[in-house]
Amino acid sequence: MNIINQYSNIIAKLNKLDGIPTLFIRLYLAPVFIQAGWAKLSNFESTVGWFGNAQWGLGLPFPELLVALAAGAEFIGGFLILIGLGTRLVAIPLAVTMLVAATTVHLKHGWLAIADPQSWFADGTLFLNERVLEAQEKKQMAISILQEYGNYEWLTSSGSITILNNGVEFAVTYLVMVIVLIFMGGGRYTSFDYYLARKLRMQA
Template identity: 60%
Template sequence: MLSSFYRYYLQLGRTFIHLDGIPALAIRLYLVPVFWMAGTSKLNNFDSTVAWFGNADWGLGLPLPWLMAALASATEALGAILLLLGFGTRLISIPLAITMLVAAFTVHWQNGWQAIADASAPFANASVHTASEKLERAREILQTHGNYEWLTESGNFVILNNGIEFSITYLILCLALLVMGGGRYVSLDHYVGLKHSVNCNH
């Protein structure tokens, strides 16, 4: 019984082997707008980005802020283009992963895990519990003095906690692409690899 189940399991794996590029494609397309928005936003406001990177009072207090801002901006914007094409996927995944790691520990770490404050979540910290009280107070004000139905017709109000959740998620996805590559049939990496293989055999 167990051996029959295992044979079916192996057959299932062989059946889907030619679709193994789809998860890599899905991850790439998921990350493209994330990194494009982050990179171009930094580039469009480059002076402010440099000031934020370098200021120790209200920013990150990083050394060489101009260089760090330029590297982060270029990595994210260029990374989005390369991920869209599936070209150099493993290579660009390394600096993108490093960027997310730096963001997690320099920007978001002190806020805990959650990106959005939710007091019912298992990793809710003190600031999240305080945020839920503020959110309830804000709702009361809007219900009393504002058009609450119109304001919430596109979704409920939330308070951002700005924790490490998103940056760690993107880091994990970059690590997955580092292993998977751009994906079979759905990336330039695949066809460049095929051409290289053909050339090597002649």
């Protein structure tokens, strides 16, 4: 019984800190969304072209509207989740944006964001994708070109050459994190939402 009581006390203390995990999620996601939204806004015309063109882009209907909605959700929503204001409501359009990005842009490339032919996600077990399986050949070609024409040691001083696969890995990761915010909100003690709700309760 002593152990159960001690465990219950620990859980009770941890519950008082349950706003910290959502704070970390918000701090992680905010710059990602703000940057993505700003990139769309600052390159609005070219982004609209990519959204709407069926030959070399996504071929989506109403590209101007979709770009405006996506950019607004990411840019404004990024700042709002940073301070934890309207977190649950803001997280909904962000989740929709990530779902659309995952299905229309990244899904056709499989799971991996960075191509790794050694990964079990790329060996035919899950998400078989020929582009990933060709990654090693592409990487060797890039290395040969860089060794011949570039300063290879300097170019790889921070890490080895990698090949982008552009799979759903990052988009799904962000989607899962945003869904957590939908259900948990901004967090106790760490968000504007918490203090606004407490003030409203006191006034009721």
